[in-house]
Amino acid sequence: MKEPGMLKKDIEKISKLETPKELFAFLENEAKSFSAMELIRIFVLDEVKRKYILKRNIARKDSASSIKEASFSLTDPLIKHILDIKKPFLAREVDENIAVALTKERQGFLSLVKNKLERMEGEVCLPGFAKEKLLTVFILGKKLSEQDYANEEIASFSLVAQHCAKLINDFNAVKKEVELFVSSIRKINKALEDKDVYTKGHSDRVARISVIIGSQLSGELEKIPYGEISLYYAAEFHDIGKVALSASVLKKEDKLNAEEWKQMKRHPLESANIIKPLKKWLGDIVVEGVISHHENCDGTGYPYGKKEKDINILAKIIRVADSLDAMMTDRPYRKALAYHKAISELKAGSGTKFDPKVIEAFWEAHKQGLFKEVFLSQMESEG
Ligand SMILES: [Fe+2]
Ligand SMILES: [Fe+2]
DSSP: OOOGGGHHHHHHHHHHOOSHHHHHHHHHHHHHHHOOBSEEEEEEEETTTTEEEEEEEEEOGGGOOOOOOOEEETTOHHHHHHHHHOSOEEHHHHHHHHHHOSSHHHHHHHHHHHHHHHHTTOSEEEEEEETTEEEEEEEEOOBTTOOOOOHHHHHHHHHHHHHHHHHHHHHHHHHHHHHHHHHHHHHHHHHHHHHOGGGTTHHHHHHHHHHHHHHTSTTTGGGSTTHHHHHHHHHHTTTGGGGGSOHHHHTOOSOOOHHHHHHHHTHHHHHHHHHGGGHHHHOHHHHHHHHTTTOOTTSOOSSSOOOGGGSOHHHHHHHHHHHHHHHTSOBTTBOOOOHHHHHHHHHHTBTTTBOHHHHHHHHHHHHTTTTHHHHHHHHHHHO
16 A cells, blocks of 8 residues: 555646546545545535535545535634635644644634544545635545645645646536527527427426436446536437528428428437537537437448447437337327336337447336336326
């Protein structure tokens, strides 16, 4: 096992990570090899709740920690102290400060700080600032060697805390910009859903179903920076390009003729065109997820007839979610299917229309009853 001072090499790796999620995953996976301390607790500012919330507990197995949930308000003594001194500090230093405190009030305040740190089993507290805003608080537990932390070790971990704050700051900025753009294209989506009653609520349900399936695909979304957000938006806007279709094609009860079908097949590309600006923040994958949402694993889909290995994971998930919702909804040309019928159709399409891995994840979500949240009323009426 390396001592915490070893972090130099790891810091190089850490500095290349692009999102807070990746950083947390790295710390969790590598903790055994680099952390020679009992635990690392990471608190992150939640701007809506106005609290620092315990996001990750990275504890060594042999020092299992009982604290699962914790938070500090903005006026918590520990937070106030961090904002006062703006640098890492040790529990021992707080003790020393208490001993030399000039007033009872100051002594009382510092004792509260000490107390908070003790409750978190913390030996060291490391703030992470970005643009002068305190975004993260790292609390390190005792070293396994029972020795004191060396300055170099504290400096190394402080860099990690700072990088974490930077990633969170970047992430929040991306989130804000994306939300602004998304709120503008949601208006287009709404116009589409108003134009075609059969698609009312379709995009919202497909987005929710996709995220449920994605949550059962262990590790797949983690490989993509902003994986879950990209999946959500690609799913929400997969059909937005249908806005370019004429109402007669959109609502046609009979089979589409060759020309109309040609128009229909263009909608994934039209959708991609509309959401293209998302590429800047979320990367190409979000647009590719939209373009390929009608591709089949066996190459019989559209617009390009891509095969399994060439279809991206977001598209494969949306393909399943979209089909489930389409089957569960009345369409101009047929009535909605019952839930149990729809899910067995999906299963039957594994390996031809649908990716077997995605169907497995879908089935797992079904077994856990996760789709109830989306289709509760239909499922209840079916009994
Ligand atoms: Fe579509
Ligand atoms: Fe769709």
